[in-house]
Amino acid sequence: xxxxxSGLRALLVQRVSAIYMLVFIVFLLAHFLFNPPASYVxxxxxxxxxxxxxxxxxxxxxxxxxxxxxxxxxxxxxxxxAALRFAALALLGLGLMGIGAWVIRILWPGRG
Amino acid sequence: MQDYEIELASTDRMLLDVxxxxxxxxxxLTFRKSCREGVCGSDAMNINGRNGLACVTPVKGIREPVVxxxxxxxxxxxxxxxxxxxxxxxxxSIKPYLVNDEPAPDKERLQSPEDRDKLNxxxxxxxxxxxxxxxxxxxxxxxxxxGPAGLLQAERFIVDSRDRMxxxxxxxxxxxxxxxxxxxxxxCTEVCPKGLVPSRAIEMIKLAMVKASI
Numbered sequence: 001x002x003x004x005x006s007g008l009r010a011l012l013v014q015r016v017s018a019i020y021m022l023v024f025i026v027f028l029l030a031h032f033l034f035n036p037p038a039s040y041v042x043x044x045x046x047x048x049x050x051x052x053x054x055x056x057x058x059x060x061x062x063x064x065x066x067x068x069x070x071x072x073x074x075x076x077x078x079x080x081x082a083a084l085r086f087a088a089l090a091l092l093g094l095g096l097m098g099i100g101a102w103v104i105r106i107l108w109p110g111r112g
Numbered sequence: 113m114q115d116y117e118i119e120l121a122s123t124d125r126m127l128l129d130v131x132x133x134x135x136x137x138x139x140x141l142t143f144r145k146s147c148r149e150g151v152c153g154s155d156a157m158n159i160n161g162r163n164g165l166a167c168v169t170p171v172k173g174i175r176e177p178v179v180x181x182x183x184x185x186x187x188x189x190x191x192x193x194x195x196x197x198x199x200x201x202x203x204x205s206i207k208p209y210l211v212n213d214e215p216a217p218d219k220e221r222l223q224s225p226e227d228r229d230k231l232n233x234x235x236x237x238x239x240x241x242x243x244x245x246x247x248x249x250x251x252x253x254x255x256x257x258x259g260p261a262g263l264l265q266a267e268r269f270i271v272d273s274r275d276r277m278x279x280x281x282x283x284x285x286x287x288x289x290x291x292x293x294x295x296x297x298x299x300c301t302e303v304c305p306k307g308l309v310p311s312r313a314i315e316m317i318k319l320a321m322v323k324a325s326i
Contacts, residue, residue, distance in 0.1 A: 006287055006288045007286035008286050008292075008318070008321045077295070
C-alpha cells in the first residue's frame with residue numbers, strides 16, 4: 001500500500017478521486033431532484049443498471065482511496081512516535097477495509 | 113525573554129542598526145550578521161511573530177515593543193543564533209549543483225536566454241531559512257521533509273537546461289515525505305524576504321513529475 005500509494009501517485013489518486021466523487025454526487029443529487037424513483041423497485045432497478053451499477057462501486061473505491069491518502073497524511077503530519085504512527089495507520093487501514101467489506105455486503109448481498 | 117529599552121538614534125534605519133547598538137549596551141547579546149543589506153541571510157530572526165531579516169526591516173513603523181525571537185523550530189545555540197545543521201543537511205540532500213557528464217565544451221555550457229529566464233525567481237534564494245523555519249510541515253517532519261528552501265533550490269536545478277539529472281532529481285523527491293509533506297500552507301511565500309515564491313516552485317516540481325510520468 002505504501003509503495004502503491006505514495007508520492008505523486010497518492011496525489012493523483014487524491015485529486016482524481018475527489019473530482020470523480022464531486023461529479024458523481026452532483027449527478028446523484030440531480031437525478032433524485034429531477035427524476036426521483038417512484039418506488040423501491042424502481043430505485044433498485046436504477047441502482048443495478050449498467051452505468052450506475054458500475055459508477056457506485058467506483059464511487060466507494062474512490063471514497064476509500066481518498067480517505068486513505070487524506071487521513072494517512074494527517075497521521076504522518078501529527079503523530080511522530082513510530083509505534084503510535086504505525087498503530088494509527090493500521091487502525092485506519094483496518095477501518096477502511098471494514099467499511100469496504102460492508103459496502104460489498106450491501107451492494108452484492110449474495111457475495112458478502 | 114529579556115527586556116531592553118533603547119532610544120532610537122537618527123542613524124537607525126533598519127532593525128539591525130538598533131540590535132548592533134544594543135550589543136554595545138549588553139555585549140552578551142548574541143546574533144549573526146554580515147552583509148547588513150539582505151544578501152547573506154545571516155540575521156534571519158522572528159520579528160514580532162514573523163520571520164524576516166533584521167537588516168532589511170525598517171525601524172520606522174515597526175510595532176512596539178519589538179519582540180525578537182530566534183527562528184522558530186530551529187535548535188537555539190544562544191539568544192538569536194540557531195543551529196542550521198538540519199536545514200543545510202536538507203539543502204545538500206537535493207544535490208544543489210549542476211550534474212552533467214557530457215564532455216565539457218571548449219569555453220562554457222551555454223544557455224538560451226529563454227532557458228536562463230526559467231531560473232529567475234529561483235536562483236536568488238539566499239538560504240536565510242526564514243521560509244523553512246516558518247513552515248508547519250517542516251516543524252512536523254524536519255528530518256524527512258526537505259522544506260521550502262530546499263525544494264526551491266531543487267526546482268532551480270530541475271529546470272536548468274544544462275543539468276542532466278532531471279529525472280533522478282524528480283525520482284528522489286517522489287516519496288511520501290521529501291516533497292509531498294507540503295500542505296500548501298504558503299507561510300514560506302508570505303515571509304520570504306527576497307519576495308520569492310517557494311510554494312510555486314513546489315507546484316512546478318509536482319507538475320514536472322506529472323509530465324515526466326505521462
